[in-house]
Amino acid sequence: MPKPAPGQPGYIFDPYALDFAVDPYPTYAWMREQAPVYHQPEMNFWMLTRYEDVCKAHQDAATFSSSAGPKIERMDYASSLLIGKDAPDHVWAKGMMTRVFSRARMAALEGFIQEQAVALLEGCYERHGPDGEFDVVKEFTVPMPLTVISELLGIPEGPREDIHHLSNEYISRESGSESSAQSEAHAKLWKIYFDLTQQRRLEPKDDPISLLIAIEETDDQGVVHKMSDQEIATRFLEMGFAGHETVAKTIPNGLMALMRFPEERAKYAADLSATPRLVQEVLRYDPPSQLQGRLTMREVTLHGVTIPADARVMLATAAATRDPRAFPDPDRFDLDRENDKRTIAFGFGVHKCLGIHLAQMELAIAFTELFTRFPNWEVFPDRATRVALSNVRGVASLPMRLGARA
Ligand code: HEM
Secondary structure (H helix, E strand, O other): OOOOOOOOOOOOOOOHHHHHHHHHHHHHHHHHHHOOOEEEOOOEEEEEEEEHHHHHHHHHHOEEEEOOOOOOOOOOOHHHEEEEEEEEEEEEEHHHHHHHHOOHHOOHHHHHHHHHHHHHHHHHHHOOOOOOOOOOOOOOHHHHHHHHHHHHOOHHHHHHHHHHHHHHHHHOOOOOOHHHHHHHHHHHHHHHHHHHHHHHHHHHOHHHHHHHHOOOOOOOOOOOOOHHHHHHHHHHHHHHHHHHHHHHHHHHHHHHHHHHHHHHHHHHHHHHHHHHHHHHHHHOOOOOOEEEEEEOOOOOEEEEEEEOOOOEEEEEEHHHOOOOOOOOOOOOOOOOOOOOHHHOOOOOOOOOOOOOHHHHHHHHHHHHHHHHHOOOEOOHHHOOOOOOEEEEEEEEEEEEEOOOOO
């Protein structure tokens, strides 16, 4: 018997259903209109889907704590991550990271990113020609951000290859739960970062690890904080994943959206100066980071529904960016949409993405280089592989053909 659809008696939202992974937007639309404070009884979590509610919750970190991690399932080690910290620890921990991974450090990578994008695309053309099909995720959208994040983190050539291999192993998961191979990859990655940190403590260099070892941040109580080697390794692991999987999934989401809206694609192809708007619209229309997990620190009543204290709440930014109250005709991909200031795909409030400038630059370069060189590209979403993960949305593989050169 088919499962009940949203709105039908007996319907229970399944965040791991494959049809939700393929197209979550009808479910979000139903929740937004009919159940703006949805309670999932089996896994016992709540979902906020309206733009205003999601923004307000993001900004109220005292009520909506990050301490149980970003996923639906509570994480017991969340507070070791930046994304799982609350004030006051989050304030100094983020302060340190922002000082080392500054906007200027990210901007300095522009030339490097461009070189990588061009080399990878040209490599695909050399191997497959204009008509050969290949997996754009494997050959372009994963390797590009992986190399870029290693460069940002200042990973030396030696361990870089192992890091890339292990990171790939970790993100190529096929379900929400971690397999033993993935846990092993996770542990090995942490050890590589930890060993590197210990080496730099003995012999500092002019690189981000050495800067993090040296940095001190004083909190508002006058306490001076320094990072341990364990903390630095954990922070690098977090940066490695946060900066890799999101960008790797956004590019295919954008390519599929452009295939679905050929007029918008033609408009962009005719005027690549619209790239910043394209990037914003891709992130609004189909963001890779769809849900952000929170834990209520007190009882909250919203739209007549009371969420108890210590409850798991998912802030559905991907539903919020399709809220017609904030974005007229939200299911339309619209290159001319004015949405910069209201974009919440990178979060909103104290946990706003640390890599926002880098991510936007990578996406801009990826789309610009592709359209400049191979404007006739095609992707085949019907044959893409989807992964049913609770908070990251995107394809695990996507067939592509580059077509004739410009
Ligand atoms: C398209 C690409 C990206 C998207 C859509 C994205 C999205 C997000 C979102 C929604 C959050 C907030 C999570 C929350 O509120 O719980 C976040 C946080 C974060 N992101 Fe990104 N991200 C992207 C790329 C990157 C990159 C390239 C890096 C690293 C260079 C990065 C590092 C981080 C870190 C460290 C945090 C935690 C910040 C904090 O807790 O204060 N992200 N990101």
